[in-house]
Amino acid sequence: MLSCADNSPCTLDSCDSKTGYGDGDEKTVVGYGGSVNNKYITTWCRRSIQVTNPTAFAGADIGLLRDDGAVVYLNGKELFCSNIQAGNIAPSTPASGTPSAAENEHVFHQIVSADDLGAVATVVAVEVHQSAGNVPDLMFEAELLVGL
Secondary structure: OOOOOOOEEEEEOOOOOOOOEOOOOOOOEEEOOOOOOOOOOOEEEEEEOOOOOHHOEEEEEEEEEEOEEEEEEEEOEEEEEEOOOOOOOOOOOOOOOOHHHHHOOOOOEEEEEEHHHHOEEEEEEEEEOOOOOOOOOOEEEEEEEEEE
């Protein structure tokens, strides 16, 4: 179990598949703080990967499942927001609302160019936001498919 007790960014180098808490089917469980009724609004996760010769590819596709909202970054550059306001997003910024069950099963995609992939390392970061501190679960999955 990976727990970010101080609410600082977590490095999930062993992150597999579904990450979060509260559903019972998570592969990587993250902590939510000391109170079930006042959980952290935001959880940060990132993973570094090696893309050999990124210029050999036209680009990549980032796929995201999230509950409640998320912001996705590639090499420190914000790529897209899902169910969260655009603009200045702080750690205390809540998601725009609680998604429906269908939204929780929908994969959101963003295409990126090969120029956005790092020649040495590519870092994918996901900032997951809850709509409130008493939401019972948090979930996200992300994948980066290189070679479009």
